[in-house]
Amino acid sequence: MHSKTSILVTALAAAAYASPMGGYSASQASSYGGPNATSTGSHSAPTSWASGYGQSGYSSAVSSYASSYGSSTILGVATASPNPSPVPGLVGKLLTDDTTVDRFNDIQGELNAGAISLKFDFNPAANPGIKPGDGGQVDLANRKNFPVLTGLGVSAAGIFFQPCGLNTPHIHPRASEFLTLVTDTEMLTGFVLENQLTTEFNTTLTQFQGTVFPMGSIHFQQNLDCEPAVAIAGLNSDDPGASSLAQNFIGAIDPAVVDASLGIPKQIDATNFAQYRTSLPLPLAKGVEECFVRCHIPY
Numbered sequence: 632m633h634s635k636t637s638i639l640v641t642a643l644a645a646a647a648y649a650s651p652m653g654g655y656s657a658s659q660a661s662s663y664g665g666p667n668a669t670s671t672g673s674h675s676a677p678t679s680w681a682s683g684y685g686q687s688g689y690s691s692a693v694s695s696y697a698s699s700y701g702s703s704t705i706l707g708v709a710t711a712s713p714n715p716s717p718v719p720g721l722v723g724k725l726l727t728d729d730t731t732v733d734r735f736n737d738i739q740g741e742l743n744a745g746a747i748s749l750k751f752d753f754n755p756a757a758n759p760g761i762k763p764g765d766g767g768q769v770d771l772a773n774r775k776n777f778p779v780l781t782g783l784g785v786s787a788a789g790i791f792f793q794p795c796g797l798n799t800p801h802i803h804p805r806a807s808e809f810l811t812l813v814t815d816t817e818m819l820t821g822f823v824l825e826n827q828l829t830t831e832f833n834t835t836l837t838q839f840q841g842t843v844f845p846m847g848s849i850h851f852q853q854n855l856d857c858e859p860a861v862a863i864a865g866l867n868s869d870d871p872g873a874s875s876l877a878q879n880f881i882g883a884i885d886p887a888v889v890d891a892s893l894g895i896p897k898q899i900d901a902t903n904f905a906q907y908r909t910s911l912p913l914p915l916a917k918g919v920e921e922c923f924v925r926c927h928i929p930y
């Protein structure tokens with residue numbers, strides 16, 4: 632019996648490794664503990680955005696920005712203070728307030744006490760709980776880290792791309808997104824809506840142009856430039872959520888189920904991947920290998 636994990640690990644390790652926005656879904660919700668709090672991964676991601684420039688192989692592109700803006704670069708102000716960390720339970724209280732006036736009275740009390748802020752700072756340095764990937768990072772303001780949003784049905788993200796950085800394909804389970812490119816760069820974006828309409832909708836943005844990703848669609852953004860890029864996105868939920876496809880499918884689903892979903896491939900590698908992807912099984916797929924063996928079904 633072939634190894635279930637080795638097939639996938641061999642073929643797709645590169646994709647999983649190059650998961651720049653992994654922190655978007657995994658660490659956003661609970662990561663307020665400072666730069667070291669979530670740095671438990673195996674790859675050597677920089678522990679702070681500012682110190683990460685030099686380690687990431689993009690130092691020449693970035694330093695030209697650094698020299699023109701002092702401590703501020705297109706990728707943010709290195710000295711930005713961290714956003715406040717609201718006390719646990721605050722959002723629950725706000726969600727159960729009888730009226731919006733009651734809720735904003737509570738918010739006013741928290742603001743007066745300095746426990747929350749009326750502004751959210753997207754600067755990566757202000758979001759030390761986000762573990763950057765090699766291609767950049769997403770700083771999402773949702774109701775948990777920016778409680779003023781509670782009940783308003785909106786959120787926003789600042790997306791900081793290194794040169795060539797890819798925000799890997801992901802979905803937002805509870806929000807559509809309107810993304811606008813801020814920098815004078817080029818960005819390829821694309822989405823796949825759902826079954827029955829799986830052609831890729833794509834477009835290329837330049838400065839101050841925006842596009843939309845429907846709720847639940849699989850979508851991505853790719854910085855086509857050799858310079859950093861920044862995009863800002865609005866989402867129509869105060870708890871939009873995110874699920875990174877490659878990372879969560881390959882990384883979190885039982886390997887036997889992943890194998891079955893991929894047609895129990897004997898081998899996937901760089902030489903046959905393009906051909907292989909044309910023969911992916913339809914849903915529902917045949918089933919997991921262990922079941923075939925137990926039921927004496929050839930596969």
Ligand SMILES: *[C@@H]1O[C@H](CO)[C@@H](O)[C@H](O)[C@H]1NC(C)=O
Nearest residue numbers: 664665666667668670678759
């Ligand atoms: C992170 O870890 C480094 C090295 O252990 C330490 O010098 C630094 O103070 C830590 N930073 C925080 C915010 O805990």
Ligand SMILES: *[C@@H]1O[C@H](CO)[C@@H](O)[C@H](O)[C@H]1NC(C)=O
Nearest residue numbers: 819820821830831832833834
């Ligand atoms: C854009 O989408 C079309 C399908 O609609 C696809 O054929 C094409 O390769 C895509 N282009 C890019 C640059 O991703």
